[in-house]
Amino acid sequence: xxxxxxxxxxxxxxxPGGYTRSTGPVIGRFLTELxxxxxxxxxTAGRRVLVPPLEYDPATGEPxxxxxxxxxxxxxxxxxxxxxxxxKNHPLDRPFAWALIRLDGADTALVHAVDAPVKAMRTxxxxxxxxxxxRVGSITDLECFVxxxxxxxxxxxxxxxxxxxxxxxxxxxxxxxxVFLAGRCPSCESVYVPYRLSCPQCGSVIEExxxxxxxxxxxxxxxxxxxxxxxxxxxFVSAYILLDGADTPIIALLGSVAAGEVTVGMRVRAVFxxxxxxxxxxxxxx
Amino acid sequence: xxxxxxxxxxxxxxxxxxxxxxxxAGLVREAALRALEDxxxxxxxxxxxxxxxxxxxxxxxxMPEAYLADALGAAGKPMTRVHTAGSVGxxxxxVGASLIQGGVHxxxxxxxxxKQSESNATWALTTHLPFTSSxxxxxxxxxxxxxxxxxxxxxxxxxxxxxxxxxxxxxxxxNPYAHLRIPGxxxxxxxxxxxxxxxxxxxxxxxxxxGACAIVLSSERAVTGTPAWVHGGAMRSEPIFRAxxxxxxxxxxxxxxxxxxxxxxVTDPRRDLDVAEVYVPFSxxxxxxxxxxxxxxxxxxxxxxxxxxxxxxxxxxxxxSGGVLSSNPIGASGLIRFAEAALQVRGMAGDHQVEGxxxxxxxxxxxxxxxxxxxxxxxxxP
Numbered sequence: 001x002x003x004x005x006x007x008x009x010x011x012x013x014x015x016p017g018g019y020t021r022s023t024g025p026v027i028g029r030f031l032t033e034l035x036x037x038x039x040x041x042x043x044t045a046g047r048r049v050l051v052p053p054l055e056y057d058p059a060t061g062e063p064x065x066x067x068x069x070x071x072x073x074x075x076x077x078x079x080x081x082x083x084x085x086x087x088k089n090h091p092l093d094r095p096f097a098w099a100l101i102r103l104d105g106a107d108t109a110l111v112h113a114v115d116a117p118v119k120a121m122r123t124x125x126x127x128x129x130x131x132x133x134x135r136v137g138s139i140t141d142l143e144c145f146v147x148x149x150x151x152x153x154x155x156x157x158x159x160x161x162x163x164x165x166x167x168x169x170x171x172x173x174x175x176x177x178x179v180f181l182a183g184r185c186p187s188c189e190s191v192y193v194p195y196r197l198s199c200p201q202c203g204s205v206i207e208e209x210x211x212x213x214x215x216x217x218x219x220x221x222x223x224x225x226x227x228x229x230x231x232x233x234x235x236f237v238s239a240y241i242l243l244d245g246a247d248t249p250i251i252a253l254l255g256s257v258a259a260g261e262v263t264v265g266m267r268v269r270a271v272f273x274x275x276x277x278x279x280x281x282x283x284x285x286x
Numbered sequence: 287x288x289x290x291x292x293x294x295x296x297x298x299x300x301x302x303x304x305x306x307x308x309x310x311a312g313l314v315r316e317a318a319l320r321a322l323e324d325x326x327x328x329x330x331x332x333x334x335x336x337x338x339x340x341x342x343x344x345x346x347x348x349m350p351e352a353y354l355a356d357a358l359g360a361a362g363k364p365m366t367r368v369h370t371a372g373s374v375g376x377x378x379x380x381v382g383a384s385l386i387q388g389g390v391h392x393x394x395x396x397x398x399x400x401k402q403s404e405s406n407a408t409w410a411l412t413t414h415l416p417f418t419s420s421x422x423x424x425x426x427x428x429x430x431x432x433x434x435x436x437x438x439x440x441x442x443x444x445x446x447x448x449x450x451x452x453x454x455x456x457x458x459x460x461n462p463y464a465h466l467r468i469p470g471x472x473x474x475x476x477x478x479x480x481x482x483x484x485x486x487x488x489x490x491x492x493x494x495x496x497g498a499c500a501i502v503l504s505s506e507r508a509v510t511g512t513p514a515w516v517h518g519g520a521m522r523s524e525p526i527f528r529a530x531x532x533x534x535x536x537x538x539x540x541x542x543x544x545x546x547x548x549x550x551x552v553t554d555p556r557r558d559l560d561v562a563e564v565y566v567p568f569s570x571x572x573x574x575x576x577x578x579x580x581x582x583x584x585x586x587x588x589x590x591x592x593x594x595x596x597x598x599x600x601x602x603x604x605x606x607s608g609g610v611l612s613s614n615p616i617g618a619s620g621l622i623r624f625a626e627a628a629l630q631v632r633g634m635a636g637d638h639q640v641e642g643x644x645x646x647x648x649x650x651x652x653x654x655x656x657x658x659x660x661x662x663x664x665x666x667x668p
Contacts, residue, residue: 190529222430
């Protein structure tokens with residue numbers, strides 16, 4: 001008979017208070033500059049600038065010079081990898097990239113985090129540091145790097161109060177009675193709907209009112225496969241409808257008919273709802 | 287028509303979906319500097335600037351002319367903004383030309399642009415204004431019924447629109463500035479794309495492009511380099527809702543063409559012109575405008591298209607550049623037509639050059655096919 005498995009236990013190994021480390025003059029200078037909000041590299045005897053600085057030139061084993069060079073603050077991503085699920089000790093609590101960043105003026109790359117959408121990540125991406133406000137002299141004084149500002153969002157909105165003009169108000173009032181109000185031009189005798197006060201063709205003042213529709217004929221139409229909040233479904237048909245007695249077509253939604261069944265010349269009739277035209281439907285069904 | 291006027295410089299940006307690397311100011315400046323370089327001039331040689339673009343609501347930049355004055359070297363100079371919807375590029379060129387023809391200035395910089403990646407044209411064209419129930423979804427939703435009516439009237443076979451869509455994209459492959467460059471484009475590819483606004487298919491529509499176009503106009507005495515001479519220019523408009531309006535072949539278009547042909551001494555456009563850059567944002571507008579512009583009789587336009595008359599090797603090439611179907615920075619699209627016409631008669635159109643082009647038509651339309659702008663340019667002085 002197998003014995004019971006031992007229960008899982010949690011074990012922590014942590015040096016009390018943390019280890020003390022001497023930075024030495026080179027790393028110490030780097031961290032001191034970070035605390036002041038600057039990034040420096042150190043120059044080697046071979047004139048290369050190492051960022052982060054090292055005490056001994058890895059190419060030759062010789063000590064580096066005592067010349068520190070301010071680099072960045074911007075840099076270029078050389079390589080990167082994506083962290084989809086950050087761990088507790090990672091610098092960011094959302095998906096981010098680890099990147100090798102060559103800071104401007106440096107000959108080597110610094111490993112750091114880049115806070116950017118994965119779609120924005122690419123070799124060659126220009127990035128700038130995001131500094132912590134309270135700095136202590138640590139590589140994490142640099143919270144992370146972020147891409148350059150290339151776009152802004154400009155919110156444009158206007159709000160105003162508007163009332164229909166005299167002619168349009170009469171037309172809308174008539175619609176609430178399920179009547180299409182039109183006007184006849186005294187000069188060219190054209191009948192305009194919606195009702196209006198002047199003829200757009202000859203400029204004559206329109207005084208004669210008359211009712212047109214509510215039936216009419218489809219003169220042409222589009223089958224729209226793009227959605228629109230005013231249409232109940234996709235596809236929907238927007239049609240030019242010449243109301244009986246009118247000389248100008250109106251554009252309206254067709255309902256109660258499949259898009260493929262609409263034809264030019266189809267007879268349709270207005271369907272009213274809530275004091276206005278809901279749509280036009282084939283006359284046989286209206 | 288006043289004093290002689292010539293195009294002495296043309297500048298274009300490479301039309302593309304997104305120019306994230308430049309602001310609108312940077313975009314227009316790029317085109318302007320290229321036009322000035324073509325003319326061998328600098329901003330200091332320019333007397334006045336005319337700028338055009340589509341409605342402000344597209345990008346939401348109100349009064350862009352004020353914002354762009356510095357970028358176009360207009361500080362201390364007259365600066366005018368033109369606005370006639372989609373035809374604006376053409377109208378902008380004609381306003382610029384009128385300043386030369388009227389003797390007001392010797393050199394005028396004309397610039398038009400759109401940055402569609404920062405815009406939403408379909409939204410801007412479909413704002414639901416109070417008290418109307420007009421149901422139009424974008425430009426395609428507006429023009430689809432009129433295309434359907436053209437097909438019905440003319441009896442054109444259904445594949446004509448496809449032929450134009452292929453022809454213009456083949457031309458675009460020869461134009462380094464064109465946006466849509468689709469290797470292997472053919473009828474099957476176009477016909478495999480979905481209907482957006484039936485009868486308009488996806489590949490029968492123009493793209494959304496970022497881009498700017500600029501031209502330098504000059505009086506006769508101030509000409510530098512290779513001029514394209516303006517032989518005539520005309521604009522017309524008409525109300526969108528008037529009784530008896532022919533939305534398939536608008537009166538304003540016919541009248542505008544008659545005016546520009548009269549000025550340029552053109553009696554038979556198909557014979558007298560060598561190349562035409564015509565605003566065709568949906569493929570079916572080629573046969574429609576062939577008729578409206580008098581290149582053939584009524585209901586015959588589709589036969590020219592079908593016979594290949596408008597192809598690059600046809601007797602009257604239309605949109606050798608690839609046209610609006612291949613590049614559509616809306617506000618600039620009209621000016622590109624005018625500029626491409628000028629490039630053709632200057633012999634500077636590169637791989638899409640029509641050999642020996644002596645006279646060319648530039649055409650633009652806008653709104654609900656209510657605004658028309660046209661010019662004819664020639665290699666010889668008028």
